[in-house]
Amino acid sequence: MGKKLNREFYENGKVEQVAQQLLGKILVTNINGELCAGRITETEAYNGRMDRACHAYQKKTQRTEIMYGPGGFSYVYLVYGIHHLFNIVTNKRDFADAVLIRAIEPHTGIEHMLKRRGLKAINPKLCCGPGNAAKALGLNNLHNAVDLTGDLIWVEDAPILKSQHVVETTRIGVDYAGEDAKLRWRFYDSRSKFVSKR
DNA sequence: TAGGTGATCTTG
DNA sequence: AAGATCACCTAT
Numbered sequence: 310m311g312k313k314l315n316r317e318f319y320e321n322g323k324v325e326q327v328a329q330q331l332l333g334k335i336l337v338t339n340i341n342g343e344l345c346a347g348r349i350t351e352t353e354a355y356n357g358r359m360d361r362a363c364h365a366y367q368k369k370t371q372r373t374e375i376m377y378g379p380g381g382f383s384y385v386y387l388v389y390g391i392h393h394l395f396n397i398v399t400n401k402r403d404f405a406d407a408v409l410i411r412a413i414e415p416h417t418g419i420e421h422m423l424k425r426r427g428l429k430a431i432n433p434k435l436c437c438g439p440g441n442a443a444k445a446l447g448l449n450n451l452h453n454a455v456d457l458t459g460d461l462i463w464v465e466d467a468p469i470l471k472s473q474h475v476v477e478t479t480r481i482g483v484d485y486a487g488e489d490a491k492l493r494w495r496f497y498d499s500r501s502k503f504v505s506k507r
Numbered sequence: 508t509a510g511g512t513g514a515t516c517t518t519g
Numbered sequence: 520a521a522g523a524t525c526a527c528c529t530a531t
Contacts, residue, residue, distance in 0.1 A: 353526070355526075362526070363526090364526080386526090387525095388525055388526065388527060389525060389527055389528085390525090391527070391528075392526095392527050392528070394526060394527080396526085409526060411526090434528095438527065438528070439526070439527075440527050440528060441527090441528075480526070481526070481527090482525085482526050482527070483526060485524090485525085486526095505527095
């Protein structure tokens with residue numbers, strides 16, 4: 310079992326660097342005693358100060374307030390009335406950045422993930438795509454603003470992914486952000502089958 | 508490629 | 520108070 314990432318990990322470095330460093334790390338949830346874990350294979354970075362695609366872009370609201378707090382907290386919200394998306398707040402207080410977890414490679418507690426997703430057998434879609442990943446891990450709006458240095462949701466350290474295996478490309482579903490949609494702030498492990506879109 | 512679904516934010 | 524919008528997914 311790897312060491313739990315501490316606040317320092319989340320608060321230091323640019324959000325696009327932290328998003329990249331999170332690849333290969335192990336995301337763990339322990340919801341209602343159901344322990345689940347998987348290796349992070351795909352992330353996206355969002356920056357509240359200069360990125361129009363970020364919900365917190367130049368505005369603090371009730372929803373985005375958590376991103377203005379310290380790093381290492383969860384930001385979970387509902388999109389399209391259906392899907393909960395799990396993000397990790399990064400950077401220090403007043404710097405509203407976050408990393409969206411878009412896919413994981415299931416690893417522990419697969420039976421719980423299958424049940425939550427209504428699937429019989431493991432397949433690459435089990436936790437690919439941010440909506441599917443959050444659902445498989447049992448995350449919903451109850452898990453917003455959770456401290457990731459606690460024992461409900463956390464990330465365990467693992468060796469950093471070699472840069473030759475990291476693909477950097479544009480983010481999904483942010484066309485409305487104009488020029489910022491061109492930022493290559495989506496990162497994934499080129500070797501993994503568990504990635505939402507190539 | 509369309510449609511489901513509801514919280515959030517903006518406008519009036 | 521109402522309307523538009525939305526960091527998605529599944530099935531036709």
